[in-house]
Structure formats: C-alpha cells, structure tokens
Amino acid sequence: xxxxxxxxxxxxxxxxxxxxxxxxxxxxxxxxxxxxxxxxxxxxxxxxxxxxxxxxxxxxxxxxxxxxxxxxxxxxxxxxxxxxxxxxxxxxxxxxxxxxxxxxxxxxxxxxxxxxxxxxxxxxxxxxxxxxxxxxxxxxxxxxxxxxxxxxxxxxxxxxxxxxxxxxxxxxxxxxxxxxxxxxxxxxxxxxxxxxxxxxxxxxxxxxxxxxxxxxxxxxxxxxxxxxxxxxxxxxxxxxxxxxxxxxxxxxxxxxxxxxxxxxxxxxxxxxxxxxxxxxxxxxxxxxxxxxxxxxxxxxxxxxxxxxxxxx
Numbered sequence: 001x002x003x004x005x006x007x008x009x010x011x012x013x014x015x016x017x018x019x020x021x022x023x024x025x026x027x028x029x030x031x032x033x034x035x036x037x038x039x040x041x042x043x044x045x046x047x048x049x050x051x052x053x054x055x056x057x058x059x060x061x062x063x064x065x066x067x068x069x070x071x072x073x074x075x076x077x078x079x080x081x082x083x084x085x086x087x088x089x090x091x092x093x094x095x096x097x098x099x100x101x102x103x104x105x106x107x108x109x110x111x112x113x114x115x116x117x118x119x120x121x122x123x124x125x126x127x128x129x130x131x132x133x134x135x136x137x138x139x140x141x142x143x144x145x146x147x148x149x150x151x152x153x154x155x156x157x158x159x160x161x162x163x164x165x166x167x168x169x170x171x172x173x174x175x176x177x178x179x180x181x182x183x184x185x186x187x188x189x190x191x192x193x194x195x196x197x198x199x200x201x202x203x204x205x206x207x208x209x210x211x212x213x214x215x216x217x218x219x220x221x222x223x224x225x226x227x228x229x230x231x232x233x234x235x236x237x238x239x240x241x242x243x244x245x246x247x248x249x250x251x252x253x254x255x256x257x258x259x260x261x262x263x264x265x266x267x268x269x270x271x272x273x274x275x276x277x278x279x280x281x282x283x284x285x286x287x288x289x290x291x292x293x294x295x296x297x298x299x300x301x302x303x304x305x306x307x308x309x310x311x312x
Contacts, residue, residue, distance in 0.1 A: 004248060004249045004252040004253075005211065005248070007252040007255075008213065008219075008220055008248065008252070008257075008258075009212070009213070010208070010211040010212050010213050011211055011212035012210075012211045012212065013211065013245070014207040014208050014210065014211035014213070014244075014245075015207060015241040015242070015244050015245035015248075016241075016245075017238055017241060017242065019059050019060045019062075019063040021063065021064070021067065022210060023206075023207050023210050023211075024060055024063070024064060025202070025203050025206040025207070026064070027199060030057070030061060030064075033050075033061065033190050034061060034064050034065055034068060036188065036190075037050070037061075037065045037165060037190070038065060038068045038069060040163070040165075040187055040188060041069060041075070041129060041131045041163045041165065042072075042075075042129055044129060044159035044160040044163060045160070045163065045187040045188070046152055046160045046163060046164070046185055046187055047148075047152055047163075047164050047165075047166070047182075047185045047186050047187055048163075048164075048165045048166070048186070048187055048188050048189075048190070049137075049165075049166045049168075049172065049173070049176060049186050049188075049189050049190070050062075050165070050166070050167045050168075050189075050190040050191075050192065051167075051168055051169065051170050051172050051173050051189070051190070051191055051192070052169070052170065052191060052192030052193070053169065053170050053192075053236070054169060054236075054238070055236045055237055055238030055239055056192040056193065056194065056236060056237060056238075057192055057237050057238075058135070058167045058168070058169075058192060059135060059167070061167070061192070062133055062135055062165075062167045065133065065165065066079065066133060069131060074127065074128055074129055075128065075129045075130075075131060076099065076122055076128045076129070076130050076131075077131050077132075077133065078095065078098030078099045078130075078131070078132045078133070079098055079132070079133045079134075079135075080094055080095070080098055080132070080133070080134045080135070081135050081136065082135065082136045082139055083134050083136065083137060083139055083140040083144050084136070084139040084140070084141070085141075085144060087143075088108045088143050088144070088147055089105065089106075089107075089108055089111065091143075091144050091147055092108060092111040092112065092115065092147065093105065093111065095115065095132065095151075096111070096114070096115060096118075098132065099118065099130075101114075101115075101118060108147075112150065112151075115151070115154075116154050116161070119154055119161035119162050120154075120156075120161060123156075123159065123161045123162075124156055124161075129163065130161065130162050130163065131162075131163040131164070131165065132151075132162060132163070132164050132165070133165050133167070134164065134165070134166050134167065135167045135168075136167070136168060136169075137166040137167060137168035137172050138168040138169045138171050138172040138175065139168075142179075145175070145176070145179055145182055148164060148166075148182065149179070149181060149182045149185065151164070152164060152185050170191075173189070173191075193235075194234060194235030194236055194237075195235040195236075195237060195240065196235065197230050197235075199235075200229075200230040200233065200235055200237075200240050201226055201230060203237065203240065203241075204221070204226065204229070204240070204241075204244050207241070207244075208220060219258065220248065220258050220259060221244075221247075221258065221259050222258065222259075222260070222261070224261045225247065225259050225260060225261050225263070225264050228261050228264035228265060228268070228275045229243045229244055229247060229264050229267075229268075231275055231276040232264070232268040232273045232274065232275045232276075233273075239273075242271070243264070243267055243268060243271070243273070246267035246270070246271070247259045247263045247264045247267045248263075249267075250263035250264075250266050250267050251263045261275075
C-alpha cells in the first residue's frame with residue numbers, strides 16, 4: 001500500500017504528531033520564549049514554568065530548548081518525560097538517572113544528600129550550569145512538588161545549583177500557585193495559546209514544503225479548504241495538523257489530485273468537529289460556543305500562539 005503522501009508527490013508525511021526538528025516552525029514570539037528560557041537557565045534563575053492546553057506546542061518548545069542547551073559545553077542537562085512517580089524515592093532516583101547517576105535505592109534523605117553533593121561538584125567545582133527539564137508536569141503529585149521545592153533550595157551565594165523548567169497543561173498553574181512556597185520561586189511564567197489564522201496557514205504551508213511540496217502549500221489545498229481546516233482546528237496546532245493529515249488522506253482515498261472542502265468537512269465530522277461557514281469568523285478560526293468575548297474583555301493569555309510571557 002502506497003502511503004497517502006506519495007499520492008501527492010511528497011517525500012515524507014508532513015503532519016506527523018511528533019517534535020521532529022525537521023518540521024518545527026518557530027515564530028518571533030516562540031523564538032523569544034525559547035531564548036528567555038535558555039537565558040533563565042544560563043543565568044541560574046532557578047524555576048521557570050511553561051503552561052498551555054493540550055496540543056499548543058509545549059513539547060516542541062521543550063525540544064527546541066533542549067537542543068539549544070545541549071549545544072553548549074558548559075551545560076549539563078537532565079530530562080524527565082513524565083513525573084508521575086509513585087514515591088519520593090522513585091522520583092529522586094529518576095532525577096539522578098537523568099544526569100547519568102546510578103544511585104542505589106536509599107532513603108529519601110540519603111538520595112537528596114547524594115544529589116546535593118553531585119550538584120555542588122558539577123556547578124561549583126566544574127563550573128557547569130545544571131538544568132532539569134520536566135514534561136507533563138501537571139502529573140506530579142504534591143509530594144513531588146515538595147521535592148522540587150527542596151531541590152531549588154540548593155544554592156551557593158553566586159548561583160542556584162539546579163535550574164528546573166516545568167512544562168505542563170494549564171491546570172499546572174493553579175496547582176503551583178496553591179503552594180506559595182513553590183510559586184514564589186517561579187522566576188518566569190509562560191503561557192502558550194492558539195495560532196491565529198495566518199500562523200495556522202503558514203504552519204501548514206511550511207510542513208508541506210519541508211515534506212517536498214510547493215512552498216506555499218496551494219498545490220494541495222485551495223483557500224476554502226485551508227479555511228475549513230483552520231476554522232475547525234480553532235487554532236490548536238496539534239488539531240490543525242491532525243485535520244490537515246486526515247483531509248489529505250480523504251482526498252487520496254478518492255484519487256483526487258488536491259484536497260477539497262468536502263474532504264476537510266468529512267475529516268472534521270469524523271472527529272466531532274464543526275467547520276464554520278465561509279466568513280463566519282473574522283480571523284478564520286472557529287470560536288467555541290459561548291466563549292466568544294469582545295476584544296476589550298479578552299485576557300492576556302488569549303492572544304495568538306505564545307499569548308504572553310511575564311515575569312512574576
């Protein structure tokens with residue numbers, strides 16, 4: 001069976017839901033966020049937190065931040081993909097493993113002391129900046145949050161021994177803010193939002209071009225098809241890519257040389273999404289029912305893609 005993308009003359013699947021750097025498209029706001037994250041680590045600022053709804057690009061931003069830090073000889077990086085450990089001991093052992101330490105199971109106090117000694121040697125004696133990236137941080141238990149707070153206490157007068165960057169879904173923020181002794185340690189918050197219509201179209205075009213297609217993507221999608229995909233996605237990057245993928249598969253199944261609006265509507269319908277009528281939205285992105293608000297009433301986190309970042 002020929003992959004659907006071959007039907008359209010593409011070399012690769014342009015819409016895989018992975019953090020493949022080949023398909024990563026940044027924006028000025030995302031580039032600034034990445035630079036601020038990297039800068040916060042290099043300046044030993046301690047704790048930074050990135051939140052956003054599912055599919056808004058947190059893992060991709062984490063991957064870009066990781067690549068930037070790994071390119072430096074003076075940084076040692078650890079990464080935890082999911083902090084949903086059952087116990088404090090398991091989490092501490094996971095942190096140790098992320099830095100290449102093979103510590104035997106011990107009491108939490110002994111593990112903390114071993115980590116503190118490691119961090120001191122690496123940061124003070126070797127002059128390295130140590131950073132821990134944690135994805136899916138909303139899955140951490142209260143016990144794990146307390147461990148993170150304690151790890152952030154490790155410092156010398158000139159610097160933090162460990163820098164932590166938490167990436168998580170929107171519910172992570174109120175969980176941290178409920179713990180004032182942890183929230184007060186957050187150096188910066190970043191909140192990822194949705195794409196506006198122009199950014200959504202640009203992302204689709206970029207993905208198609210990186211897969212071997214035309215640079216503007218119009219060889220595969222008419223304007224009304226892009227309107228349908230962008231509108232049904234409500235500007236969520238993951239949903240946008242999933243719908244673009246499903247639309248092309250629908251067109252390929254019928255042997256069409258390019259996708260039609262009918263293909264986009266069928267793809268959206270199978271996923272329980274509605275396609276707005278042409279001209280129903282001023283920016284081409286569907287608004288969830290009941291959530292629309294006048295421009296003057298919109299909050300800072302509702303603006304496109306990287307809605308805002310602010311320093312606490």
